[in-house]
Amino acid sequence: MSFTNSQIFNDALPKLEDVKLKSISKRYLKIIILNKLAMCAAFSGVLIAGKLFIEREAFQDNFWFIFSIVMTFCFVNFVIAILAFKKRKYAVRDHDVIYASGLIVNSITTVPISRIQHIEESRSWLARQFNLATLNLYTAGESGSDLSIKGLPHEEAKQINDYISVRINGNQ
Amino acid sequence: METSDFSQPVRQSAKGIIIIFGFNTFKFFKKFFVLFLALGLSLMKKKTFANLSPTIIILIIVSILIVLLVFAILKYLNFRFYVSRDDFHLSTGIFNKDNTIIPKSKIQNVYVKQNFLQQLINVVSLNIETAGDNKSEIEISALDKSTALLLKKELFNKNQVSTDSDSTLIDEQNTVFFKVSPKRLLLEGVSQNHLKSFAIIASFVFGLYYEFKDYVKDLKIRERIEGVIQLDEATLFGIFLTNLFIVVLAILFSLVFSVIKTFITNFNLQVVENQKTIEINKGLFNKVSLSLTPSRIQNIVIKTNRLKQYFGLHTMSVKQAMVNAKQKKNFVIIALEKTQVNHLIDKLLDNYTSHLEAYKPAYYYKRILAFDMLITAVIANGIAHVIFGSNVWWINLILAPLAILYVYYGFKKAYYKINDEFVTIGGGVIDTTVNILEIHKIQAVKLKQTIFQKRRQITSVIISTASKSVKIPYIKESEAKSIYDFLLYKVESQDKDWM
Structure with missing residues (x-):
């Protein structure tokens, strides 16, 4: 089975471009x-x-x-x-979490939910004043594959946290 | 002490006292190395140190040694372990009693090690690794070799039985697949990257110099060297000659150092093929024996360079998940033939094939490489200017062709191949490297693009596994995005575990 263009450009594959990335809280x-x-x-x-x-x-x-x-x-x-700031965007899909950031060096990272080891919601004092939260997703990899989404509305962070926690534990 | 029954708490071999004692003494002296040196030097000069006579100093040292010995004996007496049905139990500690229980199923790796002292008295140490940080490692430092192997088997026993019953097969088929010959080791040492050795030597020398600045100053080395150099300083040719001499000396030193280092770490390198796993044995002073389990392998890197290729030498490093940093560098097999590399890859990765269409990075990559070189050249010029003055513009005559070669080979060697199960990425400039990873072991995928690349629609893809991140550099944005989609689709649609 070799790698062919037709396979990779398969329209059936879910596309990154189709994902509607959401901006973090203003x-x-x-x-x-x-x-x-x-x-x-x-x-x-x-x-x-x-x-x-x-x-x-x-x-x-x-x-x-x-x-x-x-x-x-x-x-x-x-x-x-x-x-x-405008470039900081995120999305939670069925099977993965996407986070994009950076103006001069723009990067889009995707971590499959099945690879997340644990998830953490942290709120600094300042973030609490604005009712915001940071989500940290830890994978088994070197630090390079961990994901940290800052500036989520607290409610939403909680929802995502719950959703992913259930998914992680469900898999095991 | 030969034991084959681990169900009752046992101590390690009585020789363990020597090992613990030796190790602690070494650690103690290492810690106060500088102090001892100062002591020795001042003894030489003044025959006293802090108003103590030599006899009292000797007495102090002897009493320290006795204390260390007593501690070693107590430590030995308090070190007991046994294996129950599912767990490994260990109790340690003289004053603070520690009781460690490790479930067999959580043991990630068991390996046998033998340092110089252990070789002398013919014992081995057994290290038990669990997933997690470095502290979770357990070392039993003195066991007979046969006992150690038995214990190792015992620890893995449960695991094997629970999965399937081919533990008997594992015993049967242990063929030594590869054994390095001294000649190949020598070649490997000679063809190594001597810059690296040179850097190590240089940093070592500078470190020593810094530590003992004052003593070195006493020796008046500077004056002596200047005295020697003055002889032929008169002519420009003389300067050239001395420089050449220094360069040759440095190269020679680095070469010898590389060869010795290669020999010490890889002495008697052996690759043993078991039914499921591969075992690596090597080392002169520190003998290690490690096993590779295919399911835990995250990346495989194969490295060679022009010279090595000529000798038929390939280096294969295997990156496993959950291995502590100290052991990581040991999962390297050097001096392999091409066919042997292929055989090992076949063994470790099911249905891997490299016969695929290779895709190249975009031409933009050349620009990045050239830019790298430009910065290097500017820095090199700057340094040269500061050290040697403004008449060293000629180094650019050397730098320019090197830069062109760098860009040429850097681009020529870069490629990537993807099929349903594997990603293969080639690269390197002086070295030729091949990175292989299994798609289902990917932890995260990242697209990276600078603001300058955005206009040209160039993106890099960074693929992270549990042990390493590799980069497919500077490809077209559309290509990158489809790779991204493809990899994620593969990871998420299969329900395969990454470990």
Whole structure:
């Protein structure tokens, strides 16, 4: 049995393109923004502290230069993070879970439900304020094949969690 | 102590005391190695250390040894194990008593090991691995070989009976399929990647140097070397000669190191073919005996390079699921003939065939390779510029053809084949590698595309199994998507277990 094009382009196969990927909750954008702002604040805080306490001339002379580089970096990072938000999508099919993310490097990962070892729903303090949750799907593989879907509405995360848990345990 | 009955709690062989003692002493001295070195050096210089006379120091060392010995004896006395109908029981601990019970069905792997000390007093250690992290491994460090083999059989006994009753067959057909000859080992050592050996040696030397900076400074090596070099520093040819000399020396060192390393780890390499499994025995100081179970194999990687191909040497690494990191590197069989590789693959993978149409990556892959090379060249130029000054532009004359060869071979060797059961991916630049995996063992599939590739409709497919991720690099998006759909369909429609 050899691999032929007709076989692979078989129309009967379920297609990735037919899947309607769902965006994660809009509220997660706020978390991203908060995180990025916190990061920027931390960076500039360190720099300003440096300005106040480090006496070295080389640092003092170039302070604004370094500061502007850091700020540009923060800004670019911020913009990319916001743009990339639209790319965070997921779908749960009958037999697998799909998660897509990334603006500059876009990736779509699919984990068959039959390969999931266990599933975990985690909620950070911030996520709880926005009523969001993160779903972690663990497979037996190296860390590369684990899946983490952030920013799901809590209710939905719970539903998916229940659905997959039942499926995993049903199989055994 | 020959035991064949494991139903009652037994201790390991009394020689275990020596093993435990030896091992603990070694560990102890390794931990305080630097301290001892400092002690030795200061003894040489001043005849005292922290106002202690040599006799007192010797007394201290002797008492430490005695304490270690007592601990070894106690540890030995408190180490008992037995095998019940379904479980393996182990109790250990001098002060904290630990009782471990492992159900036979949960045992993933049992292998026999023999380090140098164990070879001297003729005992082996038996390691029992369960699924999970490294800590779940149990080692019985001193057993007679026959006892160990019996115990191993006993542990696997239940498993076999429950599945089917061909455990008798397993005993019968043990044929030594492959035995490496010293000549092939030598060839294998010579044709290895010496850059790697060089990196190891270099890092070792630098590590030592860093640790003992002050002592080295005392030796005034720098002045001496400069003294030697000064002799012919006058001419440009002289500089060239010294550089050449250093390069040749480095290559020679790396070569010898590679050969020795190959010999030590693969001494007496033997592949034994059983009914269902394949067993690998090897090692000079550390003898290991491992078995490969087809159901647990996730990936098979076959590697060779130009030189090795000429000698007919192929390396096969088998990646199994649930093997701890330390053992992973041992599942490698070197110096195989092509036919032997094929035979082993046939054995480990049912109806595998490589006679399929090979598909190539898109031409975009060449661009990626060229880009890699460009970055390497820029970095190399930068480093050269910093170290040797601005008149080293000529290294580009060497780099350019190398880069072209890199791109050419990198693209030439890349291909992929897929059929109903297997994915085969070829690649490599200096090496030629072939990655094989079974479709039903896939854990996850991923499509990866950068923003630049999106415009050109290029995508990479990354296929993860429980032990490794492999990549089909830079193929057309439509192709990638159909592979993606196909693989998932195969995994999800079959109800086959991945292990």
